[in-house]
Amino acid sequence: MSKKRHIAILGSTGSIGTQAIDVIKAHPDEFEVEVLTANSNADLLIEQAGDVRPNVVVICNEDLYDRVFAALDPLGIKVYAGIKAVASVVQMDSVDMVLTAMVGYAGLLPTIKAIEAGKHIALANKETLVVAGELITRLAQEKGVNIYPVDSEHSAIFQCLVGEFHNPIEKIILTASGGPFRGQTREFLQTVTKAQALKHPNWSMGAKITIDSATLMNKGLEVIEAKWLFGLEPAQIEVVVHPQSIIHSMVQFEDGSIKAQMGLPDMRLPIQFALGYPSRLKSDFPRFNFIDYPKLTFEQPDLQTFRNLQLAYDALAKGGNMPCIINAANEIAVDAFLHDTIGFLEISDIIEECTQKIVYIGRPGYEDYVETDKETRRVAKEKVKSFV
Ligand code: NAD
Ligand code: MG
Secondary structure (H helix, E strand, O other), rough: OOOEEEEEOOOOHHHHHHHHHHHHHHHHEEEEEEEEEEEOOHHHHHHHHHHOOOOOEEEOOHHHHHHHHHHHHHHOOOOEEEEEHHHOOOOOOOEEEEEEOOHHHHHHHHHHHHHHOOOOEEOOOOOHHHHHHHHHHHHHHHHHHEEEEEOOOHHHHHHHOOOOOOOOOOEEEEEEEEEOOOOOHHHHHHHOOOOOOOOOOOOOOOHHHHHHHOOHHHHHHHHHHHHHHOOOHHHEEEEEEOOOOOOOEEEEOOOOOOOEEOOOOOHHHHHHHHHHHOOOHHHHHHOOOHHHOOOOEEEEOOOOOOOHHHHHHHHHHHHOHHHHHHHHHHHHHHHHHHOOOOOHHHHHHHHHHHHHOOOOOOOOOOHHHHHHHHHHHHHHHHHHHHHH
């Protein structure tokens, strides 16, 4: 790479954020951390900042500002608080690229602000594209900003497309592990606990995405994410369950050829590919050995049992603010499940009810998304209460 990239990591204390720091530290000639932000894990944020010495940190939870300031001001690191500060520091001249590794709808505003300031995006925060994919991709095009996928499936597709950008895609095949409850019945799912749902077979991730993987909502969100990243029609996006998570996704071209990207499940690789594109930087990550995996298997997703994937397909077909509705309802429902307030199957009930109750808007603008998100959260919380 020609010039050092100065990276802002939004959500540095999470699963993606901490792995991004590992990648950056392994390549000191390529990257420098300019900004770190976190929601409420002040201790880890302070530790990370002492280690990688960014110029700026933001702690979103304003109650923790004094503590972070006291620790980092003596090191000459500027400290700000609040989500508005995140939206403003991404625009600093010294930032080249923004890694959106915070979870949920909170990523929307900072991503918009970063794109408006012409910053390239390494996008982990899939919820942003689910909520406002049309707005985000249009803005990125206007500003000449690239959005590099971090999600492993979308990184796989991107890697398959390198050298093929002039060739039309016939379809993509998104692989899904199937999560911890693959093959189970609705009767079984009725009584599953949060602890069972948090045990993902192949990946160690934040709590929200781990539950989304168990419900298959994660794959639903990824179908919508893929539509916007690669400009596809819903019919061009196929989901195949592949329990070993070795093929990270595939692209089929118009001559019938299929390209796949493979490797052990390790998020550091797609993070590094997004930050370092177009270079493939050297890594010491464990290598895949075919002899260890004599069988790679594939099956249909079960849309009757895992209704969230169907709800996501329906939202994509309907378009407008519908994906924003399912995202907000899902965030509330997953949070309630993580607090043992509702059961696993009730997550889909809450989402479905919101799709029926919230006013549909065909061509939403930014304010419509804000309003839809707020109203959906209110309705979803009411529905949660009805289950208690
Ligand atoms: P996580 O829960 O481990 O970390 C989330 C980070 O975001 C933390 O640093 C937290 O402080 C910050 N954060 C949380 N809420 C916030 C808010 N309201 N405002 C500002 N910051 C906030 O999550 P994760 O697993 O690292 O996932 C992050 C994003 O990456 C998600 O959108 C997820 O879907 C996506 N993703 C994650 C993985 C993975 O392997 N973990 C894989 C693909 C995509
Ligand atoms: Mg993924």
